[in-house]
Amino acid sequence: MGFLGYGPWFWISLSLYAAAAVLALALSARPRAAHLAAQVLSMAGAAAGVASSLLFLLRAPSPSSLPEPPLAALVGTVPLLGLTVVLDSLSAVFLLALSVLVLAVSLFSVPYLAPYAGKRNLPVFDALAALFVLAMALVFTAGHLVLFLVAWEAMAFLSYFLVVFESEKEDTVAAGTLYLVMAILGGALLLAAILLVFSATGSFSMRDFDAAHLPPATRTAVVLLLVAAFGVKAGVVPLHVWLPRAHPAAPGNVSALMSGIMLKTAVYGLLRFLLHMMGAQEAWWGILVLALGLLSAVVGVAHAFVENDLKRLLAYSSIENMGLIWTGIGLGLTASALGSPAVAALAVFAAVFHAFNHAFFKGGLFLGAGAVHHATHMRDLGSLGGLVRTMPGLSVLFLGGSLAISALPPFGGFASEWTTLQALVAGALAGPPALSVLLAVAVAVLALSGALAAAAYLKAFGVGFLGKPRTPAAAHATEAPLAMRLAIGLLVAASLALGLAPGVFARLSGLGTDFSARGALGLQLGWDVYFEYSPTHEGMAPPPPLAGLDPLPVLAALAAVALAAVLAVRVIGGKRPVRRYSTWDCGYGEPDARMQFSASGFSKAFLIVFRFLFRPTRELKAEGEHVYHPESLAYTTTHEPLVEKYLYDPLVAFVHRLSDRARQAVQTGSLRGYLAYVLGALVAGLLYFLLAKGG
Amino acid sequence: METLGLALASLQLLAAFWLVAGKRMHSHISAFRAQAVLLAVNVGALGVREVLATGRPDLLVVCAALVALKVVYIPRKLHRTYAAIEYRIEKDFLANIPTLVLACVALVLLVYAAVSGLGASVSATRALLLVEALSVVLVGVFFLLSRRKAIGQIVGLLVIENGLFATGLYASDGMPFIVDLGILLDLLTAVLVLGVLVLHIDDAFETTDTDRLDGLKG
Amino acid sequence: MRALLHPALAALLALLLSPLPTGLIRKVKALVQKRRGAPLLQLYRDLRKLLRKDPVVSTTSSWVLRAAPAVVFATSLVACSLVPVTVRALPDGVPGDLFLFFFVLALGRFFLVLSGMDAGSSFGGMGSSREALISALVEPAAFTGILAIAAYARSTSFAAALAALNGLGGDPLLPQAGAPTGWAPSALFLLPVFLAFVLVLVAETSRIPVDDPATHLELTMVHEAMILEDSGRHLALLEYGAALKQWALLGLLASLFLPFDPFLGVAGAAGLALSVAFFAAKVLLLSLLVGVLEAATVKLRFFSVPNLAALAFVLALVGFLQYAVTGIGR
Structure with a gap:
């Protein structure tokens, strides 16, 4: 090589x-x-x-x-x-x-x-x-900004065609259209930002980008446009509406690519533009990004938990993870603006590390969902179950991915979440009081979203893979082909390796935190590439020494103890054969698949606790003559997504009304009319030019 | 060189007037072809000069593409499409020909006034060239507006494009190579698509009068 | 090698003594209710009895049900080994940090919840669903509490927390820093955090008012519903694991918030033994407190648990805000 x-x-x-x-x-x-x-x-x-x-x-x-x-x-x-x-x-x-x-x-x-x-x-x-x-x-x-823009738009349009691969399904086409609209919107915002920058600096090259030449008003506009543009791509709340529709609609391999790496282009863009090219000049940039990140983390994970469609669950969980990454970036930008390079470096490293990890475990999970769909043609958790016996190999891999995304040791997700927490703690300890309080809230939000993510994946694995199969298709599923298992295995193994040796990634990436050296932030490894600070900044104290993380001994201890425990109970208790019997049934008869706890049931309590977020309704319909012995019972629950209802629906209604009026007034439907507009616009342009010159 | 360019440009504008004054489809296509030939000669001359000066053959390549597309391929395609449509005698234009021509003259005057506003920032020759080219664009749009039949409108579109091409050529001594080629490619696609569309319109409405499309309004 | 000595010691202590607090709590409850109650060592006997029984496993279940007890046991024991039992461990190095402690426990809980769903029983699923929600609700309180401790100790590591809370970290309220006094007056600022962690402990160990460990009605169970399908050695490991987890959390409170040690002056192995014994005594004292708390309160409605979690979070946040306002640690 x-x-x-x-x-x-x-x-x-x-x-x-x-x-x-x-x-x-x-x-x-x-x-x-x-x-x-x-x-x-x-x-x-x-x-x-x-x-x-x-x-x-x-x-x-x-x-x-x-x-x-x-x-x-x-x-x-x-x-x-x-x-x-x-x-x-x-x-x-x-x-x-x-x-x-x-x-x-x-x-x-x-x-x-x-x-x-x-x-x-x-x-x-x-x-x-x-x-x-x-x-x-x-x-x-x-x-070069033009190349970036062209590649960005090409990425958006090509992925649209990949999303609508199964174009005979109406849902897929609708999801694709929504995705396309949002992608075009994001691209337009990015174009506007780049043109603003160009108008001020006169160069399209990223290398000699000079943020100092931007007037403050332009700079503010550029930052807002960039955050919105990358926010659309990252699926940050409230710009996320396309994500939970487009990702599930696409075939499994495309969802893995989109969720695994396409979302990360927004992370890359945010770091490249706001941090590297524009130098994180003002603290509010980071606060804005941080706030969006926290909002996305909570809203994303809450919707992931109540979702019953496996791929939609994964998609909402992507929103949550993007929220965590944005939280890290936001802290990095703020700390950088306040002149604390060490905290900034740690926060940005945590964000990049989590993005890197997420590419693998979320890619693996989406591929896993694809393999399940390949075997059963179903994505609804309520129709699955028992896959741990019919697809044993895939189940182990999916469990690995679930552990990784639930931030549990010894997988990579844990290492990056731990790093993010450490960055928040470092920021809370070093920052001014107002920032400290915000970061304390951030720690709590991270804790909540981490535990809820675990709950969501407990639901995905527990309902989808354990218990009894709920449909014949799930019962007769066959193990995924070897190539599929190898592919998912590669990603899960990468995630495990990152979790066991986070220091290797830190050194390799040159984004420099030395995990093995406890009590010190080893930031000498190339962070200067991204940070150039003027020493005049005041406002943030030097960061405190941090805790160290060395996951390998922990895993070794866990494995050793588990093994010893299994051996010890056999030695103490003697050889006791395992008897097989049906599940406890209160003495009635063996429970069947429909008596299991359902997917909706698993998250129902959460839905009720967080009802302000979901506005759940429920309806019980009994049919038959006798009230206490109905012939059939139908129980339906619904919940409504707040962001869509209170932000997008009014917006869409407004645009509709406006368009209706505009159509009646302007859209005559006559070709000649439109051509007249063209001629009118040209003549008006010339006249404007004439008058502007004359005046 | 400048004189040659000026002469060719005014001939192009004349060709545009020929277009507006023409009654038959064949005369429209011929007008377009003539205009394309003039444009190609112009580009070719500039290309030769550039090869002698810098050794870059970009403009000659563009010239060749122009000839192949606009002088040979597209007119033939239009003739064939026209032949494929059932022949009917229909009134095609909006007003009588002299009125149309007079309106076009008014447009040219407007362009002249606007360009003269540029003042001393461009040379007199270049200003004249710009007037000619921009007038071609406006006359093209006007032509598009004044015809009903689909093929006529395609020709109008092509003439507008000729005008834009010429504007680019005169305003900046040739656009970047890649942009020129891109535009030509675009044009090719447009003509192909529109050709198919015309046949479909003819099938569906038994006429190529685009006013009938108004009925599709929802 | 010396660095491994204290974790090993902590693990050994937990293995030996962890069933004791459960017995103590039950005894306190019984006495308050004017019953005689089970013997203090009942859990030891239960474990021995369970080990000698044939395990019965549901035909619906998979390897998850059989692996979960070992994972729960291992994570609980490793968590125990992370909690420093004496400040004497500091010179040899104390591994791990507070976040790691909670993440390791979360790994065990993940498998416990899965095992509840493995047999396809509705009781198991219900217990699992509730456990997942309760743990998610108290996690913010725990992590904010860690932040408050880190604000005081300038780090989330056990070593730094131990040093700071024992008065080794340059306590601003002490006349001179440096010598282990076994007491840092400024740590009183952490009182709300202590209360928050008590609530976290109650929720994590499935005790009243969050869950009732003594209930025999399936519909009200949380922890017991999840382990309904386990028996024999599997149940033994789960019960032992639960006891170890309780020991770990009690130990965390004892180690961080009750950092007194009258035997620091005694040198050598005898001194170490006295210090460790004193630590065990503190843990048992705390379990008495939990017993009284359990006897004095009633089980909350399940949908009132969020209020308790919110209270814990607010207490932890107040603990941190005291730092932000007073700047004790700066």
């Missing part, structure tokens, strides 16, 4: 993705061959991407002890257009996450999409998917 540098490997990776797309189209007469070829080439491209990012992260540090300038490594220039592609630590970390995820997803797609061959235009889908990955790789490495 050493014979080529990270630059060539990067171009090889991009070329392989492009080749996958071309080959899929070229072989479209033979869909199966095209599918296989596209996925294999994508895997090769992903492997090259892993090589490129790892080579960059492992490269020998420059001989001078000076910190390298941001966006240091120029990988190359897009021919004819002069658009630069660059790598730095931040880009490389996200590129690594993308590449590993694509590796697993492509492997998964081979058996997952095979049933569609011949029935649907699989080669076109494969080609679009490969181009989607290519666009994301360019988003992470663009060194």
